Amino acid sequence: MLEELTSKLESTFRRLRGYGKLTEKNIADSLKEIRRALLEADVNYKVVKDFVASVQKKAVGEEVLRSVTPGQMIVKIVHDEMVRLLGGTTATLKTAGIPPTIIMLVGLQGSGKTTFAAKLAKYLQKKNRKPLLVAADVYRPAAIQQLKILGRSINVPVYEEGIGDPVKIAFNAISYARQHMLDTIILDTAGRLHIDEQMMEELVKIKKRIRPHEILFVADGMTGQDAVNTASQFAERLNFDGVVLTKMDGDARGGAALSIKAITGKPIKFMGVGEKLEDIEQFHPDRMASRILGMGDVVTLVEKAQETIDQEKAAKLEQKLRKAEFDLEDFLDQLQQIKKMGSLESILRMIPGVGSQLKNAQVDEKNLVRVEAIINSMTKEERRNPKILNGSRRKRIAMGSGTRVQDVNQLMRQFEQMKKMMKQMKNKSFRGFGGMPFGMG
Missing domain, CATH: 1.10.260.30 (Signal recognition particle, SRP54 subunit, M-domain)
Known part of the structure; x- marks a missing residue:
């Protein structure tokens, strides 16, 4: 996960720690390397510009230049700024006062919505919740069958009506959940290969009809800036509540993770870190910043x-x-x-x-x-x-x-x-x- 970015940042920090004394020049040189590393990781250029400017403003202060360990001070500043960039605090899922809590998953086709729906159901099971998976993707031939297979594998019920009206299916699932004492509905909606008006209109109708407590935009973490651009358009139409980054165990360069909060204003809530249904992690900005900077993540371990x-x-x-x-x-x-x-x-x-x-x-x-x-x-x-x-x-x-x-x-x-x-x-x-x-x- 983000190996190339971590490697380049670690190399920069090693040089910084090697300086007996920091000057505005070697700080500026190091920040150029950090800027290059972030851009190569496909982080949005405006986000990089603001990030580097913020670090530079704090790094050239008297407190840092006169510090006994100036290199360590710079690392701390970069870490704190990265935590802020990633969202600052951990964002949790909302819970309905009266069950069921309705979670609606949206995103493009191929982003991993259906698999994430099952991962989230398994995650919530461990929290003593009783989830219901709802198959509202009636256009992709294998989507309903895939969700049923995943549901069986984790012993979670799946509500489906076959090929029908997604708005009605979503609404009927609420009654089903209440009748069977299920407290959380996870709605797997349809995606397209690219954004189109018909898909957006359908999602807007579902949102108005069932009033979900949480809308999560599921993005492929390997697509970098494409994921950020798509998220912006979804945010404009649906005003979703949070982001899920999938496939973060692959050779993702990190651009989506580091840009998406700054561009959309929406927090990252979960990330997929493997192919197994257990491979899901709640997103913690401070822990992710530590991983990116090569500091490990003992708390998650x-x-x-x-x-x-x-x-x-x-x-x-x-x-x-x-x-x-x-x-x-x-x-x-x-x-x-x-x-x-x-x-x-x-x-x-x-x-x-x-x-x-x-x-x-x-x-x-x-x-x-x-x-x-x-x-x-x-x-x-x-x-x-x-x-x-x-x-x-x-x-x-x-x-x-x-x-x-x-x-x-x-x-x-x-x-x-x-x-x-x-x-x-x-x-x-x-x-x-x-x-x-x-x-x-």
């Missing part, structure tokens, strides 16, 4: 861990770690919990100082699968007492897991090294260690 890690298992693991008694079954369990948190690369990028080191490194996700296969090919006795793994057992395990004996040997060496490390830490405090997956502490 901890939240992911809290959501996915079984606290009872974590407590038991902590006791085993204290006694250095953990075995390969514990190791396998921790690997599976890491996988629930998302891709290994996305997790590592949230750790401060690690993201920049991953630029030229290959994070092999298949290695986790290989390790899991090896451990699954062992008997319970072998997992609990790895010392009995002789040559013939290791050969059998390698054949059963589709790996080589060398792979099994390598895993056992790594496991023994980890056990030694745990013994060394046995007398130290493990408070909180059991709450994070193995190998992340």
Whole structure:
């Protein structure tokens, strides 16, 4: 996510920190590099101009030039300005006083509305809400079927009437939600390949008929300024409440994320960070600014861990770690919990100082699968007492897991090294260690 922009900004900041003293000239030179990096990331040129001017105004002040750590002061100024640019504060979804809350999704075809509808439903389920997905895209042949399949996969009901009037379908869904005690309606509306009057008129009619509590504009984060321009036109006609940026896990240059709030005045509320239905994050301007500037995002990492890690298992693991008694079954369990948190690369990028080191490194996700296969090919006795793994057992395990004996040997060496490390830490405090997956502490 935004790797190129992060890399260029980090390079600029390294040079700034290297200066013993900052002058107006080297500040101006650094700001030129920041301006170039933002423009190359497809950030709107007016937004870049205002951003750089604001940073420059604060950076050339006496407080910065006389600071003991002038480079760090500049980084803080850029961070604060970026937080402001991204919206300042976290924008939450509105909730109806009397259920159901109606959320209407709008946007162009191909922006990811239907998939996001299911992601949002799953996200709200975790918040103890009871969502209803509504298929109001009656023009795209596979849209209704796609929503039904997604709904079944997360056990969320889908209201559909087939090919009909989208305005009536949306209105009828409200009665259905009330009858079935469902408190949140997520309306998947039709899009087009480009904005046209017929589509806009239909959306305006739906808005007037059902009076949604929240209208979210769904934009493809990879389209840069095109997404911003489209958002402006939607805002003009529908006055939507917030923005959703999808496909932010791809090679998005970041222009949409950094421009859309400044241009439309509407906050970003969610972003899609992967293909799985769990890959959705509430948008936090301060956390996103930290990620962009290569500072990591520990808060989101901890939240992911809290959501996915079984606290009872974590407590038991902590006791085993204290006694250095953990075995390969514990190791396998921790690997599976890491996988629930998302891709290994996305997790590592949230750790401060690690993201920049991953630029030229290959994070092999298949290695986790290989390790899991090896451990699954062992008997319970072998997992609990790895010392009995002789040559013939290791050969059998390698054949059963589709790996080589060398792979099994390598895993056992790594496991023994980890056990030694745990013994060394046995007398130290493990408070909180059991709450994070193995190998992340």
